[in-house]
Amino acid sequence: MNWDRLFRHGRQKGEKPAIGLVVTGFDKGGLEQVVYNLYLGYRRHGYDTYVLCEKPELAGWFAEQLEDLRHFRIFSANEADFFGFCLKKNIRQLHYHYNTFMMERAASLGIRCTYTIHNVYTWFNDAEMAERRECLEACHGIAAVSSFVKDYFCTRSGMPESRVEVIPNGVDFAELDITEPPPGLATRAALGLAEDDIVIAQVSSINAVKHQIGMVGVMEQLTKQNPRFKLLLAGNVIEPDYNEALLAVIEKSPAKSSIIFVPYFSHRHMGEFLRRHVDIFTLPTLQEGCSNAVLEAMYCQVPMVLTDVGNARDVRDVAACIVTPTAYGDVLKLRPQTTPEYARQKDAANQGALVAAFMQMAENLAGYRAQAGALGAEVLAGLETEAMVQRYLAMMFGPEAR
Template sequence: MHQSTPALRPRVLHLAQPVDGGVARVVTDLVRAQLAAGLHVSVACPRSELARRLRESGADVWHWRAGRAPGPALPAEVRGLARVVAAVRPGLVHAHSAKAGLAGRLAVRGRIPTVFQPHAWSFEAVGGATAALALRWERWATRWTARVVCVSEAERARGVRAGIRGRWSVIPNGVDLGRFAPGPTGAAGAAEAVGAIGAAGAVRAGLPQLDGIGPDAPLVVCVGRLCRQKGQDVLLTAWERVAARVPGARLVLVGDGPDGDALSARAPGSVLFAGAVADPVPWYRAADLVVLPSRWEGMALAPLEAMACARPVVVTDTGGARESLPPGAAAHCLVPPEDPGALAEALVGLLLDAPLRASLGALGHRHVKSTHDVRHTAERVAALYRELLSHQHVVPTEYREFIHS
């Protein structure tokens, strides 16, 4: 339960679409932290599991009827958001991802300080004329954007190279270390992380999808939406080589998405599909190794969550992946995107080297604890809000206490 809300605090309105995956986790963690800090927090999003969770956390949730992608319904979606903004009367709007950033900035048009957080650039997700249109919009929309928040320096640099002349802040993603943690082993620190690697087999007994897979079978887990961005198709190509060189190895894809049927049709018997899960923590803890072969990212949450659970990771060198890894880990954990050969070599190398996996798991665990605690992320976002509110020509009386806190 969040703290009682002080009388003199600004109201923040978060806009969220999509309502699943990493965006949903970022919004959930940020909203909960802001409620605990005493802010008035409202959220506009479609009816979803995200809306339910946020309402239970104490946020003021407004139903926003909106599709995931732009389309003919966009004018009605913008009008719907404008009505929410008029009702909530926020001091600041924080729009998450391309669709919310599009509709939100059209609805607000800079009349209220607006933070836009792309969560990976929209023009990287599409091609041809659609990509050109998305880029043109992002360049133009900066006039209505008080600050663009990127989750990595790589994401910011990509925007700058694309000609987006925004006012930037880089605030890396964080994870809830109370939730994402090694399984109980009775140890602490690096020893806890090493013990967690050895305890993976015991965790598997609680996952019915793994029935028939022995506790010592090499297990690789990929957590992410089944879509082109996350690169599971590249992973399946690499997996043919991995399975041939690591007897008994199994791969589990955790998540659902538009590419699920196509991936399932080409997957060999050593690949399992767990579908969407409410809690990925048991899957991280059950894994010997976690992989995310994305084509593009801002800074993916899944590798941070896996490292928080003391699991070694293999990720593609895209977006903020390099920035998310602990110093010295890139040689073992980072591979080029869309290179199944390099991906296979990295997976095989780690699956055949248990001491190295344990060492990397411990290193990653310490790194996330020190640099990617979601509480630090929330503190930096709050500092940004104070800065933006203090720069208004006329600062409303009810915001002054927050600005100087």
Template sequence: MAKFRVLRLITWLPPGGIEHKIAAVLPAMNRDLFEPHVCCIRERGPLADALEEAGVPVHVIPFRSRWDLRAHNRLRDLVVDLKADLVHSHMYRSNVPATVLKLRLPNLRVVGHYHNVDTWETRRQARLDAWMARRRDMNVAVSNAVRENVIHRLSLPPALIRTLHNGVDLERFHTVSAVERHAIRTQMGWTAGTRIILMAARLVPQKNHAFVLKQLPEIFRDAPRARCIFAGAGPELENLETLAGSLGIADRVTFLGRRDDIPRLLSAADIFMLPSLKEGFSNAILEAMACGLPVVASDVGGAREIIERGLNGYVIDVERESETVSVNAGQFIRHMKRLLTDDDFRLRLGAGAFARVRAFGLDSMVSDIENLYLDLLSRPSAPTQP
């Protein structure tokens, strides 16, 4: 039986959430059925080598602009040379050339992937996005919340978009023995009685680190042995360090920078938090739950699709006014205090998180993607919608 050739189209392959997911999913696909490829439309990025080592070819066709005719022609030639059956693009910048391919090669199946609740588009961009979405064979959203946002924002027929939740690699992210946990904490300088609050996220305004810092003095008053650890790099580092100093908590807050050992840190922490202003379906939440941590996260994107209040964590209310989102500080402080001061409750929620995330394993995500591809490839290419 001939294999179906699938080309994933993405801007580039930095060590980000979407890109890590691609690097995990493609090598795990059934190679008796599929031959996966990746094409970057800017540059390769650090994860390209790992993909190629796993047997997934990475192609690069730099686009100088959305309408770079030479690049569009090179991309079409690549698809023709590969005899690709399906192109799966990620985010707006890659969705444009993928949709152009559909117009030029009508028998090609094209899938567009939406990863976030987007509000950044201008009216002109939104109109183009809506026009393109109708011309693809299918669109995919990482959560029901993102799907509903796309349907509403683009007036997209519901039949043209499906939810395909992110999955977590349960072999990479998992709980560890008490002995190993103690060893990690010792190496990190975390004493046995210290309660570690961990947040692993890029240091950008969207992730809302400043909000966390402003609530910590009140949280620390009731939890004198708690410490807050931020893992991640980004342009906000200097501002956040200054804010921590002005709040008088610099000695209890640590900025680790970019880390390659996030599974190790998660397995040794006590609580995970992510009070973001915008998310699609957070990989970080899945990873923390897989390591047995209760999660306190803002009610954005698909957080409530995995976190069950009081069973495996808490979803904090947010207030929305026009384009502004604010997280309920009182709720955040209250839930953080209880998790830090009630050990039995914290451990019970952590066990609940570990059990809940079993339904969101990487294997399930790979299976869902393969079934989507097989469904689209088993029927005639969809005509473009008006």
């Protein structure tokens, strides 16, 4: 197929270019929220927007969330299908998320490419990291979701820092303002909690990098000092093997009765869940990009204990939070072969720091709540979906596109 000729003659003068969001697949995690918010935001600004998905897993579930099923395309790593759809829909901007399918070829056809670095690529070896950098040279714009992610990528790949702009994920304030609690969970008692319990919640999918097993060890130490500490685990299972290991650790733990799994509920209830049930939000993960859950906890005025990954560094000076060291030290040394080892450590190297942080926050919970409730309007506006959308549009089309 002569794509060069087709794209050269297929452009419609004066017609507003469409945007294609390119992903590999979905797992009902944070990426879906970001892609969905960008889809809605770009369309709200008058750009026809489509989601191009390489793999069919959970594709139907995501497609049903869109305004029109015809805005979704599974291209199955097929070049003809991919570029044919771009040509038909006048897609002249491709916004890639993890995926890099035909990126360099797309750029050669005059399609402007934007790439978002969503995480620290600890699973890449040095050759793969160099390959990713080379591929991204074709991009018109590159964004990292946090300064932590930018620093990691530029350090390991050698990409000049000037080529990467930090654009944090945004959250949907309107959805968080919904005051309807999760079905059947209107009160703390519905979760087996007492009103005077100190409730810690880890809102994240269950997989190795989220390190829920480490929180079991933390809870063992906390409940020795105060039996009123309770841990809520809220998230879908991404790695069944890790979930089985977690359940086995909990079953043998003296803190078993203080650890509660929250039944699945729609994300539209997240705001009220955080406000009604949670005293301290935590994300003690091994690696992170820009956690939507952290931003949601900030908006819902919940104090936080975080490990020094993802957007923790970006929010620690404005949010009511304590940031602790990670379980492994330098993230540049974290590799796929070592991550599972850290993930299954119940008594991790940073356990003492986490315990101290939770104790400190619990002893002055009223003060931390007051600090959490004092975020200024300017800070909150920077967390909103619209701020993210405007910054990406400016990257794609220039400041006038906002």
